[in-house]
Amino acid sequence: MKRVGIVGGGLAGLVSAILLNRKGFDVTLFEKKRxxxxxxxxxxxxNETTPFLKREGLYPSDYGPPVIRNFIxxxxxxxxxxxxxGMGGFGISRYTYDPFLVNVARKEGVEVQEGVAVNNVSFQESSFQIETSNKHYETPVVIGAFGKRSKLDKALDRNFMKYRSPFVGVKYHVKADFPGDAVALHNFPLxxxxISQVEDGKYNMCYLTRRENLKRFGDIPMMEKEVVYQNPHLRSLFxxxxxxxxxxxxxNEISFAPKKLIEDHILMTGDSAGLITPLCGNGMAMAIHGAKILSEAITRHWNGQLDRFALEYEYQNRWNALFKRRLWVGRKTQNLFGTRLNSSFAVxxxxxxxxxxxxxxxxxxxxPF
Ligand SMILES: Cc1cc2nc3c(=O)[nH]c(=O)nc-3n(C[C@H](O)[C@H](O)[C@H](O)COP(=O)(O)OP(=O)(O)OC[C@H]3O[C@@H](n4cnc5c(N)ncnc54)[C@H](O)[C@@H]3O)c2cc1C
Structure with a gap:
């Protein structure tokens, strides 16, 4: 029973699935969307991910991702x-990159169940029951890679779900007049x-704001005109x-609150383990790196080097050493954004x-790893 069930097919779930399948595991991944x-x-x-992605054949070279070196x-x-x-990064849309990883996973033998939501996961004795709307699966190991916020968080009664979060995220793809080698962060009230380039000369324009803005102006177009346009760079970009x-x-309801890494023996990774504030541009790198360390720990568990307790202990220690401080700095740095005084100070x-x-x-x- 060298089996693993993975809930969620974003970067964390897909990279874990590919790595574990390559180590001989029988992997089933559930993704609620198509x-x-x-x-x-x-x-x-x-770019901290680039050596790993190239080594594993997971770098999206065929799509010519733009290289980004400057920050405005x-x-x-x-x-x-x-x-x-410094290290910089590259741009690729998730619309392109996630299917690229799914193809690699499927070709190599991962069972990807698309359009299948997991409703609950429960642990009894030494195995898990994964419940979907029409089937139950039994696996000895479950990875929780179901992102920032999921119905499953509610089913598992996770603590951060008890509090409302004020953050709303909005994303566009645009053709824009903007340098291809830069990523900009433009402040507006709250x-x-x-903005930065992705494949095919397109640009990603994505913002984070607070629910108050939306409530005050009623809808997204009005809020953009009244609030986002207060920054002259954003006005011309829009x-x-x-x-x-x-x-x-x-x-909406994007929460940056600390989360428990292991819930009822489910090993969380990516945003299910903790979401870094987007201004850091590091959530995807953390999802990929987290998937790598978790796959290594699970492999050592199956090789008999770690029992379940030691697996959880080792994963937790490595995860905290790599990511805990980053998440904290991200939360603090976010305070420099969204007000006139603080954003001028940051500039x-x-x-x-x-x-x-x-x-x-x-x-x-x-x-780099
Ligand atoms: C506004 C904003 C901007 C950001 N910008 C950047 C950036 O520029 N760079 C960067 O590195 N990071 C950025 N991030 C963070 C980044 O998007 C995440 O850290 C990253 O997507 C995490 O990947 P993941 O695999 O953990 O989760 P996701 O990519 O969210 O994948 C989770 C998957 O689980 C599925 N799922 C959920 N519940 C279930 C269920 N019950 N059953 C089955 N499937 C389920 C979902 O459909 C989803 O596909 C940003 C975040 C925000 C909010």
């Missing part, structure tokens, strides 16, 4: 600073909007770009104290 689909995400992937920050009033990103999606992708830091800005960027990123 590929391809859009997600609210800035689609900038930190603007305050609500429009003042800007520009710094080199939010910030990122007015002069060609919008490529019929409607924006929207999610001044970028202009007059570049080493501090670079240090902040380093603290929210990991080392």
């Amino acid at each position: 590929y391809p689909f859009h997600r609210v995400c800035g689609e900038y992937i930190s 920050l603007s305050s609500i009033s429009g003042s800007t600073s520009r710094v080199n990103l 939010g910030y909007c990122g 007015q002069d770009s060609d919008f490529l999606l019929d409607q924006p992708e929207v999610i 001044a830091l970028g202009n007059y104290a570049k080493p501090i800005t670079k240090k902040l960027i380093r603290l929210t990123h990991g080392q």
